[in-house]
Amino acid sequence: MAKQHSKEQIEATANSIVNHFIPKNQEETTLSFHFTIPPSSNYKVSYEKDAKGNWNFVRYEADEA
Numbered sequence: 001m002a003k004q005h006s007k008e009q010i011e012a013t014a015n016s017i018v019n020h021f022i023p024k025n026q027e028e029t030t031l032s033f034h035f036t037i038p039p040s041s042n043y044k045v046s047y048e049k050d051a052k053g054n055w056n057f058v059r060y061e062a063d064e065a
Contacts, residue, residue: 003041004062011057013037014045018055031055034063 005013014035021033032046042063047055 005037005041005043007060009037010043010045010060014043014047014057014060018047018057022055 014033017035018031018033021031023031029049030046031049032044034042034044036042043060044063045060046058048058049055
């Protein structure tokens with residue numbers, strides 16, 4: 001069973017790499033991506049863009065491989 005990470009750990013990790021996933025299309029207001037916290041914990045995270053153009057973490061789910 002893969003280790004479960006706290007929401008804070010997942011959000012901090014996602015925030016550290018979210019810039020790699022920002023859509024080139026400025027009209028996009030949502031994004032999601034998958035990542036792994038070693039050794040084997042996979043997560044899907046979702047962000048929404050606010051009126052100021054900032055991407056805000058909104059949710060995550062464990063991505064069972």
